[in-house]
Amino acid sequence: MSFTSMMKKELTQLEEKRCCRLAELSALVRMNGTIQLRQQRMTLEIVTENPSTARHIFSLIKELYNESPEVLVRKKARLKKNNVYLLRIHAKTQSMLADLHIIQSKQLEPVEGISPQLFTDLNCKRAYLRGAFLAGGSVNNPDSASYHLEIVSTYEDHAVALCELMNQFHLHAKIIERKKGHVVYIKEGDKIGEFLNIIGAHPSLLHFENVRIMKDMRNSVNRLVNCETANLNRTIQAAMRQIENIRKIEQEIGLDQLPVRLREVAEVRVQYPELNLAELGQQIPSGTISKSAVNHRLRKIEEIAKRL
Numbered sequence: 001m002s003f004t005s006m007m008k009k010e011l012t013q014l015e016e017k018r019c020c021r022l023a024e025l026s027a028l029v030r031m032n033g034t035i036q037l038r039q040q041r042m043t044l045e046i047v048t049e050n051p052s053t054a055r056h057i058f059s060l061i062k063e064l065y066n067e068s069p070e071v072l073v074r075k076k077a078r079l080k081k082n083n084v085y086l087l088r089i090h091a092k093t094q095s096m097l098a099d100l101h102i103i104q105s106k107q108l109e110p111v112e113g114i115s116p117q118l119f120t121d122l123n124c125k126r127a128y129l130r131g132a133f134l135a136g137g138s139v140n141n142p143d144s145a146s147y148h149l150e151i152v153s154t155y156e157d158h159a160v161a162l163c164e165l166m167n168q169f170h171l172h173a174k175i176i177e178r179k180k181g182h183v184v185y186i187k188e189g190d191k192i193g194e195f196l197n198i199i200g201a202h203p204s205l206l207h208f209e210n211v212r213i214m215k216d217m218r219n220s221v222n223r224l225v226n227c228e229t230a231n232l233n234r235t236i237q238a239a240m241r242q243i244e245n246i247r248k249i250e251q252e253i254g255l256d257q258l259p260v261r262l263r264e265v266a267e268v269r270v271q272y273p274e275l276n277l278a279e280l281g282q283q284i285p286s287g288t289i290s291k292s293a294v295n296h297r298l299r300k301i302e303e304i305a306k307r308l
Contacts, residue, residue, distance in 0.1 A: 003141040005050065007196075007204040008134055012056035014200050018064070020127035023118045025060045026100040027131030028053075030114075031153055033102075035093070044089040044097065049076075053134050054085035061089065065096055113161030125165060130199040132162055139192065142211035149192045150185040152178075159184055169198055239273045242298050245305035246270055252308045258301070260286075265297040 001009075016024070029046060036043040046069075048054050054071070061069055069087040076082055089096065097103045101115035119125050132151050139149040153159040159175055159182035166173040166184065171191050176183050186192050189212050196205040246266045249255060255263050268283045275283070277298075278291040 003204070003207075004138045005052075007139065007201050008050050008137075009052040010201055010203055011130055011134055011199065012052045014130075016127055017123070019120045020124050021060055021064060022100065023124040023128040024131035024134075025057070025064065026102060026115075026118055027128045028057055028060075028135045029097070029100055030102050030158060031132060031135035035097075041090065042093045044093045046087045046089075048085050048135070049082050050134070051083070051085060054087065056134070057087055061087070061096075065092055065099075067091055067096075112157045114158065114165060125168065126198050126200065129162075129166065129195070133199055139196075142208045142215075146187075147189040147192055147212075148185065148187060149195060150183050152181050152183050154181040156182050166195070169194065171195055171198075235276050236274075239269070239275075242269050242301070243273055245298075245302050248305045248308060249301065258304070262297050262301055262304075265294060266301055269298070 029044070032048055033044055033046045036045055046057055048057070058069055058071065061067055067089060069089045072086040072088065074084045074086065076084055094103075094108070101111055101118050103110055114128065118128060132153075136152040137150065140147060151162060153162060156177075163173045163175050163184045166186075171186055171194060172188060173184050173186050176185065186195060193205060193209055193212070196202075196208060246255070246269060249258065249266070255266055258266060264284050264286060265280070268280055268285075272280060272283055277294045281289045281291055281294045284294075
């Protein structure tokens with residue numbers, strides 16, 4: 001089972017107040033529902049591929065409106081892998097859609113965006129986001145290379161309103177248009193974690209944060225190792241160049257022709273090729289010298305080697 005499927009199953013098991021359940025069902029119907037007119041009767045059909053979401057929609061309608069939707073299970077036409085669950089409501093359709101603030105009861109016109117009348121408090125907004133995720137949301141497995149959470153909505157006005165609702169919680173959500181609709185998405189790992197907390201997916205949030213912490217630790221260790229490796233490589237290359245200069249001087253004029261201070265550094269450098277400049281300064285026979293002093297003397301030796 002994917003991380004998204006586990007998360008959706010978890011979300012369907014939450015218990016909420018009636019106003020929150022109305023907001024959640026409104027998002028589910030708005031995003032996954034279609035209205036059919038048959039024999040002068042209005043029928044509502046809600047389609048989902050997630051079995052736990054289908055059960056949850058059935059329970060919400062049964063609890064809120066005392067109606068049992070007709071349930072149909074079909075195979076997907078192309079891949080024939082997943083089932084498609086269709087819930088059909090024949091009675092009270094118009095009053096239900098009006099109660100969910102999806103249509104205006106008198107004019108039968110759709111409500112643009114998300115009706116503010118759905119929200120009696122902050123928890124109702126959380127519930128609406130939960131319903132929207134159940135209807136058209138997905139999130140990358142936290143083990144994957146990048147973080148990505150998205151909710152797909154068919155209608156632009158609803159996607160814009162959904163994005164604005166998410167950003168009321170400072171989630172930095174954005175919108176992009178695709179062939180199948182408009183996508184509201186979040187790319188930041190910490191903001192995805194906040195979204196999971198907002199909609200009540202707390203076990204999934206713990207798993208997500210645990211994986212994220214482990215990834216951050218691995219990345220930090222890799223950065224430190226790479227930094228140390230780069231520093232070591234630079235030290236080795238510099239030491240090889242310095243020893244080459246010293247050998248050049250030794251072959252041409254002999255190290256005894258160098259001033260005492262330069263000769264001391266040259267002899268120690270040849271004896272300890274693996275040490276960095278600070279460690280090299282501690283090996284000088286006449287007394288410890290600073291890193292900058294060692295570097296200065298080695299540059300003098302390099303100048304002499306270049307002249308030779």
